[in-house]
Amino acid sequence: MNNIYISYAWKDQKTEVGKQREVLVDKICNRLVEQKYKLIRDKNHLVLGNSIKDFMREIGRGNYLIIVISDKYLRSEYCMFEAVEIMKHSKQYAQQIFPIILSDASIYAHEGKLAYIQYWKEQYTKLKKMVDSTTDKEENFALNEIVAQFKEIADTIDDFIVFVSDKLSIDAETNLEGFVGSITAQMQQAAEKSRTEQSIYVVGTGRYDLPQPIYWCAKHLGKLIGDYNYNLISGGWQGVDYVVAESFAQVQAQRREALSAKLLQVVPEGKTPEFKGGKIQTVKAGADEWLACLEKAAIVILIGGVGGTYETYQYAKQEQVPIIPIVCTDGDAKKVYDELLANWDEKTMRYVSQDRFKSLNQYIDSEKTAAEVMQDVLNIANDMLFAQKMLK
16 A cells, blocks of 8 residues: 655744744645545654664655655754665655755755755764764764764765755645645556556356447447556456457457466366456356455456346455446346445445446447446546555
């Protein structure tokens, strides 16, 4: 799961500058929480201060960091310990770090930069003299580590100032919405890139003579799953499974990508999938057919169905996999849609609003309207998967 960490010098709240800094951080936090992003504030969690090295590994896993740079921050040993570690990984994770430069941080004038560099050289020299003068070897050994850290700060602060200056784009103090929007846009882009690792499991009516609305939906759904670069999971049956897989395979063929890397068909022992292609996994007939699919699925989409599709919904609900039923295809999908509405839980639906969910209840009278509904379905799937990865 992705978190947004906020690091700033928060122990100075008595001065006017300190109060203003706290107010700005509060506004940023409130705005992100309103949008349901997962926030970790070092004031409350102390994650960064306790183990900044562990934290940098965390942003390597897709998390984000807002650094509020103030004069206090640039003179704080704890904040600058963080800055040293940030610089060690800055090239690798630069796109996940968002600095805010407050007005009291004098980093643009040469005099200001030199003052901070000189400050840390003096702190290092003063501490080193003190340590060198002690005769207690055990104490000296412990303090030597701190001396080494102070030297790193003195050697790194110039690069750190240049790094945060170059990354500055939107002033959070004058354009809060623009700054928050730049972070959330970056997270949206990261989520889009992650689609290649996510799989959609499609389940539906399993017979050859599909009603036209179900056929149209299955055909366009398979194409859109391919267009959005998701992986596809199928039960390998006739009907919806076949049509979706065939349409999905056509997209992969146009891309000249191996279908076995994108399509997984899970079938019971002794059975071969109706659509010939993709990677095939055999399991024991029964519950294992559903569970093997659901353990790999990021989301389940239901089209029509006459019993087995509803059973998929029951397993998916137990496994906490989000579900989108295409209500206008009737059958089990309509039954699931009605049940979800009657027991609405926005968190389970990954923060999709009830009104937006109701918009799926459209009448399909042509292939064109089926394609439009399937686009709505994929838009909702994209948002649900973004919420699953990025939000609370």
